[in-house]
Amino acid sequence: MKLPNPGEEPEDSKAEMPKLLIPEFGMIQHYDEKTPIPILPKPKKSSWLTSLCNCFRGIELGYTTQKDLPLLEPQSPENAGKNTLVLDLDETLVHSTFTSLKSDITIEIEIDRQNFKVYVLKRPGVDEFLQKCYELFEVVFFTASLSTYANPLLNILESKNKNASRLFRESCSYINNTYIKDLSRLGRDLRHVIIVDNSPVSYSLQPMNAVPIKTWIDDPEDDELNSCWNVLQHLSRVDDIPKVLGEIKKRKWDLTANSLHKLIESEFIPASRGPFNSPIHANGDKKFQFEDL
Numbered sequence: 001m002k003l004p005n006p007g008e009e010p011e012d013s014k015a016e017m018p019k020l021l022i023p024e025f026g027m028i029q030h031y032d033e034k035t036p037i038p039i040l041p042k043p044k045k046s047s048w049l050t051s052l053c054n055c056f057r058g059i060e061l062g063y064t065t066q067k068d069l070p071l072l073e074p075q076s077p078e079n080a081g082k083n084t085l086v087l088d089l090d091e092t093l094v095h096s097t098f099t100s101l102k103s104d105i106t107i108e109i110e111i112d113r114q115n116f117k118v119y120v121l122k123r124p125g126v127d128e129f130l131q132k133c134y135e136l137f138e139v140v141f142f143t144a145s146l147s148t149y150a151n152p153l154l155n156i157l158e159s160k161n162k163n164a165s166r167l168f169r170e171s172c173s174y175i176n177n178t179y180i181k182d183l184s185r186l187g188r189d190l191r192h193v194i195i196v197d198n199s200p201v202s203y204s205l206q207p208m209n210a211v212p213i214k215t216w217i218d219d220p221e222d223d224e225l226n227s228c229w230n231v232l233q234h235l236s237r238v239d240d241i242p243k244v245l246g247e248i249k250k251r252k253w254d255l256t257a258n259s260l261h262k263l264i265e266s267e268f269i270p271a272s273r274g275p276f277n278s279p280i281h282a283n284g285d286k287k288f289q290f291e292d293l
Helices: 047-053 056-063 126-136 145-159 224-235 243-252 257-267
Strands: 018-020 029-032 086-087 094-097 105-111 114-122 138-142 164-167 174-175 179-182 193-197 210-211
Touching: 094 126, 105 145, 105 224, 105 243, 126 138, 126 224, 145 164, 193 224, 210 224, 243 257
Parallel strands: 086 138, 086 193, 138 164, 193 210
Antiparallel strands: 018 029, 094 114, 105 114, 174 179
16 A cells, blocks of 8 residues: 555545535435435524634634543553554445445434434455454544444444444644645644554544555455554554654555565664574564664
8 A cells, every 4th residue: 555645646546436424424426316315404694702612613723722631541461562453434444325225334423403324334354354354452442423323333343342432523732724634733742553444534633543444335255444454453563653654655566565574674673582593472562662863
């Protein structure tokens, strides 16, 4: 997978079918003329005072009032010392639609006092991917969708694990009419934070903390989560995520498990070594660090 420049859209991010962005929930809805589209509430007319306040909305959310308030509690004892893995939801782990179809998960949400069914497809390998992530990382789900939709979905998606943190739209920073996931507000050392998201705009403030992933809609042969996991395994043992990913980009290498292995073996000093001079990983407790030149 190739590291994008800040603001760069992945080549496959545009779906072929027409789509409707449901702003209330952050979902991308595919539809045709025969598909009924739920009626969303009409926006209320803003008073001059509301309009004035909205002019400063991005500043308030992103850089003043809430900047110094960590979005996350301190790490739990079971996650202490682990790198933090931030996972996007829609088009990264799942794809949701109002169109009736054979789905992996079905939930109901309320829009303007009306209940609608949401049909959710799970990306191939998502269950195994999440279970492995829980073992090596402190997992945080961070979505630009509203909790009304994302919470019931996550209750089912991670039914076997209830320790992951969840952040929704209100935790995003609203900058230039876009919801941005500002990782600096998590309350974690950015050297130990990774984000996996199909939208480069979401992590545009910290692009060197990102492991890009292709947008997924419904391809049953998709193997991106497996490839992503192979990369994440290496990053779970690294002490400075931005420095490592920055070095990969500097060398114009594709971000793969092989390139990370090559970089770690050639540029990093392991915390300790085992037989045959091989690195001791100890489930991520012992991490690799760049040699100070």
